[in-house]
Amino acid sequence: MSDNTTTRERKHFIEEIIEEDIATGKHDGRVLTRFPPEPNGYLHIGHAKSICLNFGVAQTYGGKTNLRFDDTNPTKEKTEYVDSIKRDVQWLGFEWDGEAKYASDYFGQLYEFAKKLIRDGKAYIDDSTAEEIAEMKGTPTRAGTPSPYYSRTVEENLDLFERMKAGEFPDGAKVLRAKIDMASPNMHMRDPVIYRIKHAHHHRTGDAWCIYPMYDFAHGQSDSIEKITHSICTLEFENHRPLYDWCIENLEIFPSKQYEFARLNVNYTITSKRKLLKLVEDGHVTAWDDPRMPTISGMRRRGYSPASIRNFCDKIGVARRENVIDVSLLEFCVREDLNKIASRVMAVLNPVKVVITNYPEGQLEQLEIGNNPEDENAGTRQVPFSREIYIERDDFMENPPKKFFRLGIGRNVRLKGAYILHCEGVKKNAEGEVEEIYCTYYTDSKSGQDTSGVRAKGTLHWVSVPHAVEAEVRLYDRLFLDESPAGHEDKEYTDFINPNSLKVLDTVYCEPHLKDAQVGTYYQFLRKGYFVLDTDSSEEKLVFNRTVTLRDGWAKKGKKK
RNA sequence: UGACCCAUGGUGUAAUGGUAACACAAAGGUUUUUGGUACCUUCGUUCUAGGUUCGAGUCCUAGUGGGUCAACCA
Numbered sequence: 001m002s003d004n005t006t007t008r009e010r011k012h013f014i015e016e017i018i019e020e021d022i023a024t025g026k027h028d029g030r031v032l033t034r035f036p037p038e039p040n041g042y043l044h045i046g047h048a049k050s051i052c053l054n055f056g057v058a059q060t061y062g063g064k065t066n067l068r069f070d071d072t073n074p075t076k077e078k079t080e081y082v083d084s085i086k087r088d089v090q091w092l093g094f095e096w097d098g099e100a101k102y103a104s105d106y107f108g109q110l111y112e113f114a115k116k117l118i119r120d121g122k123a124y125i126d127d128s129t130a131e132e133i134a135e136m137k138g139t140p141t142r143a144g145t146p147s148p149y150y151s152r153t154v155e156e157n158l159d160l161f162e163r164m165k166a167g168e169f170p171d172g173a174k175v176l177r178a179k180i181d182m183a184s185p186n187m188h189m190r191d192p193v194i195y196r197i198k199h200a201h202h203h204r205t206g207d208a209w210c211i212y213p214m215y216d217f218a219h220g221q222s223d224s225i226e227k228i229t230h231s232i233c234t235l236e237f238e239n240h241r242p243l244y245d246w247c248i249e250n251l252e253i254f255p256s257k258q259y260e261f262a263r264l265n266v267n268y269t270i271t272s273k274r275k276l277l278k279l280v281e282d283g284h285v286t287a288w289d290d291p292r293m294p295t296i297s298g299m300r301r302r303g304y305s306p307a308s309i310r311n312f313c314d315k316i317g318v319a320r321r322e323n324v325i326d327v328s329l330l331e332f333c334v335r336e337d338l339n340k341i342a343s344r345v346m347a348v349l350n351p352v353k354v355v356i357t358n359y360p361e362g363q364l365e366q367l368e369i370g371n372n373p374e375d376e377n378a379g380t381r382q383v384p385f386s387r388e389i390y391i392e393r394d395d396f397m398e399n400p401p402k403k404f405f406r407l408g409i410g411r412n413v414r415l416k417g418a419y420i421l422h423c424e425g426v427k428k429n430a431e432g433e434v435e436e437i438y439c440t441y442y443t444d445s446k447s448g449q450d451t452s453g454v455r456a457k458g459t460l461h462w463v464s465v466p467h468a469v470e471a472e473v474r475l476y477d478r479l480f481l482d483e484s485p486a487g488h489e490d491k492e493y494t495d496f497i498n499p500n501s502l503k504v505l506d507t508v509y510c511e512p513h514l515k516d517a518q519v520g521t522y523y524q525f526l527r528k529g530y531f532v533l534d535t536d537s538s539e540e541k542l543v544f545n546r547t548v549t550l551r552d553g554w555a556k557k558g559k560k561k
Numbered sequence: 562u563g564a565c566c567c568a569u570g571g572u573g574u575a576a577u578g579g580u581a582a583c584a585c586a587a588a589g590g591u592u593u594u595u596g597g598u599a600c601c602u603u604c605g606u607u608c609u610a611g612g613u614u615c616g617a618g619u620c621c622u623a624g625u626g627g628g629u630c631a632a633c634c635a
Contacts, residue, residue, distance in 0.1 A: 010575050010583085038635050073634060130633055139631055141563045175633055185564035187631050196633035215635050238566065239630045260566090262628095267572085273635095315584065317574040319567095322628055326572050329585050339598060374598065405596065414594050447594065459594045527595045554596040 012318035014053065014232060014259060018061055027229045031063025034228050035089065035096070036219065038070045039081035039203070041273035042288040042295045043088045045309070045330075049264040052313035054232055055094040066226055067096035071104045072218045074202035082203070084288070088296035093306045103218045104204045106225055110213045111165065113221055113251050114176055114195055118157045122250055123194065124150060125160040126177050133175070136182075137190050144182035144190045164197055167210045171197050178217075180246060188243045192216055220244040223256035231256050234263040235320065264316065265324045267483045269294045270493055275486065284497055285479070291534075291545050292479045292501050302476065303532035303547030305522060308337040327478070331548050338530045338547065342522040343371045343378065346416065346461040347510040347544075349473060349528060351390035353465060356421065358440045359387040367447065369417035383511050385418050388465040390509045395460050396437055398426070403557075405458030407437065414456040416526060420445040421456075461526040468509035471542035474534065475503040510542070517542060524550075 011019070022029045033054040037047065058065040067089060071077045086100060103110075117123035126133065126149045138144035152160075164174055176195035184190055194217035199210045220243075223231045231244075238260045248255055264271065271294060279285050279293070288295050291302035299309065312333040316325050365385045372378035391407070400408040407413045407423050414420050419441040427436040445452040479501045485493035517523070517533045525531050529549040537543045 012574085016577090036635090040635080070635065076634075133633075134631070137631055139563085142631095143563095144631090172633065187564090190631085193633050198633080212633095214633075219635080235566075236629060237635090239564080241565095262567085315573080317584095319574070321567055321573095323573060326586065329573075332585060335597090344595075373593095373595085403596095416594065418594095420594095450594090456594080458596075461595075524595085524597085527597070550595075550597050552596070557596085 014057055014318055018057055030229055031058055031061045032229050033058045034066040034068050036068045036070045037085050040076040041277055042084050042297055044271050045294045046264045046271035048309050049313050051092055052310055053318055064097035066101050068101040071102055072212050074200040077203050079203050091306055103222045106222055107209055110221055121154055122179050123176055124152050124179060125157050126175050146182055164211050169197055171199055186239055186242055188240055216243050220247050224248055224254040227254050228256045231258045233260055235260045261318050262320055262322055266327050267324050268327050268478045268480050270486050292476050303530055303545055304334050305337050308334040334548050338522050340374050342524040342530055344524045344526050345511055345513055346463055347508055347525040348390040348392055348463050349505055349508050350393045351509050352393045352434060354389050354391055354437045354439055356387050356439050356441050361387055367417050381513055384464045384467040386464045386466055389462045391460050391462050412456040414459040415462050416459050417447045420454050463509045463511050467512050469512055469515050471508045471510050471544055473505040473508045473544045475546045477501050
């Protein structure tokens with residue numbers, strides 16, 4: 001799995017920084033990173049980039065990575081999210097160092113840090129309302145004004161802070177602010193709020209606390225407490241870095257350093273926990289793990305392999321430039337991996353019956369068919385063949401163009417792993433639709449022992465009618481019709497939801513092998529795409545998700561016209 | 562009209578002062594018992610203008626364009 005710098009010789013800037021630090025003996029060459037999610041939602045593909053980066057560089061340089069939950073806002077965080085995050089990180093193939101950690105583990109320590117700041121005259125209690133504080137902050141182009149509470153004595157501040165902790169004041173009555181610089185061009189340095197009152201139940205500390213540190217007073221300190229060497233985060237925290245450094249410096253604690261990289265954007269996709277939550281809450285999707293969601297759990301259910309996501313994260317690179325990755329790269333990565341590992345099976349999605357008129361009634365052959373041409377060790381399986389089979393309705397045309405390599409009256413076609421068929425005619429219903437196709441087969445054209453000398457340009461997949469296993473198949477299309485659903489000022493991203501993002505096929509005929517399909521096994525339905533068993537499946541009913549189609553040169557050609 | 566950051570094919574990422582490379586996408590072709598896979602070919606005035614240098618995508622200056630920041634969110 002450390003396919004990081006083994007397959008990719010190019011180093012990104014984070015790796016260069018680490019190599020430089022190792023070369024100069026910083027932290028004795030020790031590398032410790034961390035992945036710090038807030039447990040307020042499910043992880044998505046954007047987090048996968050961060051996970052692969054943080055765990056990846058640690059692996060490359062012989063270091064470790066902590067999993068630390070940034071749980072300083074009790075009103076938004078839940079154990080459900082903690083559990084899902086752990087599961088997703090593990091599924092992606094990464095192992096964090098020791099036990100999972102929590103910013104809330106450090107609430108006691110953080111409280112002491114705050115008191116030190118107060119004692120040093122570097123923090124004060126402010127009784128102003130949120131609105132007043134916002135007003136006093138000024139704007140990026142206009143300096144802020146000092147708070148009327150700026151000059152409280154150390155004793156008074158200490159007393160007030162202890163009484164805040166003791167629960168004497170209601171939410172919002174007071175905050176603790178760092179004393180930095182109300183005229184700083186960096187808004188984050190204008191006496192940032194570092195502690196606030198929230199009489200809320202915390203998912204881990206319960207009711208032990210009613211004051212909670214803000215992100216800026218928890219994150220860097222948590223890094224420092226854990227002796228994180230490289231604290232890697234996304235670009236939007238860049239303006240926080242001076243405050244990150246200020247806290248560490250004034251608290252005189254371990255000097256973790258923050259480095260920022262550009263977050264992942266994928267076209268036709270949203271990567272915002274808040275927006276994804278709304279999709280779930282408003283019922284646009286069934287759940288966080290709906291296969292149309294760009295969440296790790298959704299992609300897992302959809303049939304993405306962990307390796308495909310890791311490879312994707314490796315291919316997109318790491319830089320400081322805003323970027324939009326083409327969703328087709330993600331599809332390429334999943335096809336690339338699944339092509340190597342998926343078992344080939346046959347399933348007919350949109351069936352029409354073929355009767356092979358010269359094949360004896362009641363005769364049955366078990367044909368041995370290879371499981372994966374890309375993998376010699378994948379072995380073979382037996383597939384029953386009989387007089388009546390299903391093929392795709394699309395694979396027959398009454399008046400085919402000359403470039404159509406499939407079945408048409410008077411034409412030949414190879415059945416995968418079986419015989420060459422010659423089409424004799426069709427039966428239609430009252431509406432003029434083809435109801436049955438009649439063929440003869442070349443008796444000496446059996447796959448692997450073909451002595452017929454007959455040529456067939458196309459090869460079709462098929463399923464024997466009496467042996468067919470029924471299944472439901474769910475076909476997915478992109479969830480949004482617009483390349484940048486969240487990028488329009490005048491429109492909501494929900495305005496671009498694709499009404500046809502899910503298409504359910506109720507009756508698909510599968511070869512009998514699929515009766516024993518398991519969740520987590522990757523299949524290629526021959527010529528149709530990659531599929532996995534969905535978790536909605538039961539003893540009575542098989543449900544498959546289409547992960548992604550195969551590349552289709554024929555369909556592409558058709559579209560061009 | 563403040564601070565900080567960024568600018569290389571359609572999309573990403575390299576090139577660390579010395580021939581602009583790799584991948585995806587697109588288009589064309591070869592092979593094929595998956596119209597899949599594999600393989601081959603095509604696709605760039607490195608944002609602009611000055612400067613430094615024998616030599617600049619790279620360094621400097623200015624401009625232009627884009628991003629982030631004014632939550633008691635993270």
